[in-house]
Amino acid sequence: MRFLSMHHAVKSILVVSVFIVLPLAGFADETDEIYALIEQDRLSDAMRQTETLLRDAPEDPALLFAQAVIAEKKGSNQEAIEIYKGLTLSHPELLEPFNNLAIHYARTGDYKAAITTLEQAMQSHPSIATAYRNLTAIYAQLASVAYIKALNSDTPLEPLELASLEKLDPLITGSSPNPPILVASVQNYISESLGQNSPSEDDQPIKEPADKTKEISAADSVESKPDSETRSEPEPESAQQKVQAVVVESAPTAVEIPDPEKVKKIAEPIPEPIVIAAVTPTAEAKQAAEDIAAQKQALINHIKSWAEAWSDRDVDRYLSHYSERFKPRDNLTLEEWKKQRHGRLRWREFIIVKPSKYNISIEGRSATVDFSQYYKSERFEDTIQKTLKFEKEGDRWLITKELI
């Protein structure tokens, strides 16, 4: 290979750390003082002040965060890391500790840990994760267009699928977890720019009127694909109306109207809390809920059958649960991985795999299932938390990624 390895490339990228030093909720005025001291470089004073306040509120995240920032500035990186780690566990809803912790990992060259940490931060905020996924999906689409032109590729451009959010983030709004997410299929302008390389109209799973193509909104996606057979979830009457309804209804029943003084001091990424009132489900929503329940059952059945095939050491049946697009870990190709699985499954005298405690989220034709996996063989026994990612191919869910 002529180009230098990634290792060198990454090493040469300067890790620029921009610490987020906006105070978190809590001892707002006091943390202000602490940050004022930090700004004046009076680190010892800042530290003393923080420690004094922590005596009264040892769990306060804003104070702990400030303590970590001071430790960092004083060069006590290990101490800062420990505090950040603690905060990611006790307050997974705060992005800042994840972010700063990731910087520490990156500095020591542990890019994997840094990536994992930042991904965790995203996972704890489904809305941010979705927005980020949408952003990267658009970049990937633009990249695809460029590649098709670079390589005269006959591979058709896949339609850009962007996830539209239907409800406000429960972490911030306090509503029920796992908000249903509506997938909006967007026929992007870039496929037009492809000209002759554009896949033919017939290849497009979803047709949309030209004047709608540049709009990426929940409302648009609902209007523009009423006849689509590919969609797995029925649409609510109008996502946009619904979101509006939620916001309107939320105001009078809000449990907590935040003190405007305090709101100002809340960390920037966390918007003003809004408490959402219960919305009476419409008939359509009820249908949607039933449909999702059916999808969830299908996923659970798939995992059970997958675990059975594994337990039976029936490699072919086991592998049939995976998509051809499955991405194995450790940079293995699908073929290499399949070979490896053949070896690993057959060599065991017995295997027992039992999945349980499923946590399922479905986004259109993608799904993620977290579950607890009990594994026992003649050599080994454990229970781990596993995540399987699925894509729906035809009407079958197939595994595309496996994470531990």
Add this chain to the structure above:
Amino acid sequence: MKLSRIIGSLVIAFTIGGHAVAESRYEREVITSVDNLKNADFSYSLKSLEDLVDRYPNSKLGYLVMGDLLAARAGSMDLVERYADDQLQLAGLRDELYYRWQTQTGNSPAARGLVPANLIASAPTEHYVLAADASQSRLYVFENTGTSYRLIKDYFMTIGKEGMGKNKEGDLRTPEGVYFVTSYLQGEGLPERYGPGAFPINYPNEFDKKLNRTGYGIWIHGTEPENYNRVPLASDGCLSLSNDEFLDIQQFISVDGSTPVIISSGFNWIKPDQKDVLSQPAYTVLEQWQKDWESMDTEKFLSHYSPGQLENYEAFAARKYRVNKLKRYIEIDLNNVSIYSYPGIENMMVVSFDQEYRSNNHHSVTQKRQYWLRKAGKWQIIYEG
């Protein structure tokens, strides 16, 4: 590893620097766009690539780097694989970027002032020598300064799909050797894929024919309209340039046999002041041949010819003995001498000159070409015509 390829563009950006020598505006723009990546300003880098493909809509390389940049931003480093229907095309573009970058960053030997050791001497009629280095995918134009060579221009070039070492018709290889441009073919009379025109060269030359090499129609030509240029290995054996550059190189090419094209798998590049070390022995050999002919000592003269290699040596020797008997004096003048050592063959050189022959009963001017091969320390002519 796929990742390293994508990062490759970025790595280039970090190591870029030094002086660029090539005149190619396109290449400079491509490499500048890659150079912009080093500032890690995504938007600016993207803008610069968009401008590039705007100006050169058939720049496959521009689109590839743009795709890499966007894919890296999207975190989908292996996205390119989905569209790489033809892995060779993808690898070819990566190679092209590598070669172009090498040149633009001053890493090519020519940029450091070196010249191919094969250029020993050129005739005053040979104003320019084309030197094609396959290991760099580069076609160089050297000006003959009389005593040495000066780099005038260089172009990214494409050679045969199967690389170098043409042997058989249809083997999709580019011949390695010393050739001369023979003619010009108008683009209007050619299929579109040759671009604005073509300069055929004299493959198979005398040496190729001796080795029974087959094939024909090795040209220097342009590119089909859908590509700005082809990837490094993409012709049927010809040297292909971008159309811009084909039009540019025309000014350096004559079709009267006075434009040598030396094609090598990879030149040995030397400092111009080391040239004498190579040219002196060559001149000495040639002068000795001339003196021995003038001396009318037929045996001595024939010792310069290889009986095993020369066709019809016996008849040739017999004629020389017969003719020399009738001579009272022989004078030989050599004009327009050019000497090129043969790429890919050790200790072989091609010598061309105008020979003025004067004797008591004969006077003639002939163009001659000789192939000299050194065996066991002795230079001998293996072909003369």
